[in-house]
Amino acid sequence: MNYLEDIKRCRAVRPFQLLIWILVISASCLLSCKKSDGDREPLSSDTAKPGPVSNVTVKNFNGGAVISYALPSTNNLLYVMAEYKINNTVVRQTKSSFFLDTIRVEGFQRSQDYTVTLHAVSRAEVKSDPVVVTVHPDIPYFQLIRNSLRITPDFGGINIKADNPARRSVGLNMIAIEPANNRLEIQNQTFLNSASIDYSIRGYEAVEKKFGVAVTDQFGNVSDTLFVDLTPLHEExxxxxxxxxxxxxxxxxxxxxxxxxxxxxxxxxxxxxxxxxxxxxxxxxxxxxxxxxxxxxxxxxxxxxxxxxxxxxxxxxxxxxxxxxxxxxxxxxxxxxxxxxxxxxxxxxxxxxxxxxxxxxxxxxxxxxxxxxxxxxxxxxxxxxxxxxxxxxxxxxxxxxxxxxxxxxxxxxxxxxxxxx
CATH class of the missing domain: 2.60.120.260 (Galactose-binding domain-like)
Structure with a gap:
């Protein structure tokens, strides 16, 4: 039967009959989808411990590393998990599908040795024996940006410049004396991802004042503060x-x-x-x-x-x-x-x-x-x-x-x- 004949038949069908046809077709689609999902069921009754990853190699980058490995020959493997501390307190967890043979770990506070624990995890959420890897990330981007900070007087305040060629998203925290309590406090926060940071903060009189700027990243890391004593330029x-x-x-x-x-x-x-x-x-x-x-x-x-x-x-x-x-x-x-x-x-x-x-x-x-x-x-x-x-x-x-x-x-x-x- 050709398409023209199909169209004629549809026109001849009463609305109620057409509705029944639609419901039947929709139910068939739902059943088909459900069956497809069952082929990828995330859980399993197989509680056998999967084998660990092997042949591990590390490629470091700024603030992180890419870890490559050979997957175990476990039939019900679901993912590989990495657990690691990015500083003295914060623990991160990263997962990578069993379709991949690499995992990315990032957010490290400094360029130094860190340990990363890898587990292969089965569909029954059973972990393999751990494999401990050492990574040594290059200088994190927020630290590179901190190293390039320049603070100069601007009209009614200060101007902050820094280099960010990788266009990483970072925050700038400006610290100054709070007149109410005569203590240094954060008085301005902004988030930028431009290649060349050029940011002015205004609202200050033309009198000498201590200003400080620290850089933060998306992982909660904070650089040390660059302090300067300067006098904002007069403006009106x-x-x-x-x-x-x-x-x-x-x-x-x-x-x-x-x-x-x-x-x-x-x-x-x-x-x-x-x-x-x-x-x-x-x-x-x-x-x-x-x-x-x-x-x-x-x-x-x-x-x-x-x-x-x-x-x-x-x-x-x-x-x-x-x-x-x-x-x-x-x-x-x-x-x-x-x-x-x-x-x-x-x-x-x-x-x-x-x-x-x-x-x-x-x-x-x-x-x-x-x-x-x-x-x-x-x-x-x-x-x-x-x-x-x-x-x-x-x-x-x-x-x-x-x-x-x-x-x-x-x-x-x-x-x-x-x-x-």
Missing amino acids: LLDKSRFSVYRQFTDATIGYGWEVPFLWDGLTTEAGGTKGWHTTVGPLPKAMQVTFAVGKLYKLSHFMLWARPSASYGYGNPRDFTVWGSSKDNPQDAVTPGGSAVGTVSGDWVVLGDYHFPNPPSGLLPGNTNAADAQFINNGVDFNVPFNSPSTKYIRFVIKDTWGGTDYAHMMELSFYGIAQ
Whole structure:
């Protein structure tokens, strides 16, 4: 019988009969699956002790090792288990399927000898006699990162730099004197996995203070603390009352009454019909760009950006953008594309910074973000201006792309920090 005849028969079947057919087919599938699962049953009544692994070799790497071995010829072998201490107290356990002849052990605190106990384990959870192996991991990544730490003064705080070419996930714990009890306490924690760590911590007066930084990893290991005595650089919030529109021909067309001055009116939410800056498509396509003056010459340290709350990670909220600046009294318009490298010059303009708005902290994809992601946007996002960027009197934002992939862009508020020149 061909497919056309099958279709005709199905059309002739009454709904009740079709339902019976579906139930029968579904039950058959379930029985088939159950039978397949039985072929891989995890437990066994065979309580015989399996033989141990043999011909063990070790290949060390940073913070761990890969152990290779020959499996015993036990018929009901389920997995090989490794037990080991990664420091003086913490015991880890790693398992590897009987399909493999290697097992990975990691999380060791130092580059030194550690003992690892291997057991072959049967389907009845019976362990073989132990095989003890010595590993000597290379220097753990968190220790390598600690060795490359550099702490320098920054505007309103400190800047932490370190090398992380392997892009390992590590935590930075910043320690400083707590004024309430005059004791050293952790005052800032962050987790990073970038190849080049460059992280600033702000909120401190320009007086000498003791700061310390320690590195942690995902296994709970903590490095020793690098302490420095330094004085944060003075910075101030730029006076927004001195800001003014400096509209240029290449600036985007304004849409829906969301004018440029709303970017510095101090309002970051959309409560009560509050507006920000919003572009629209004009008669001729233009860059998603806005230009304004900040009143006098400043060396910028960082800025806060509040995206449109109702748009979250979507619509016209900036995703990748470039900030250009000019120290000229009346800078001439020029082509200033988004995505340009720091220091790029175009006419009277120079790139102060090239930025990516952080991905949703939850790790969820745009369109599926949660309340925590929305709160992250509502709080405003802090962006560093590279220390070697020139001083500026004028600022231009060029939005390269948005979270919604739109041809328009919007922002609610901007705040800049730095020092007057």
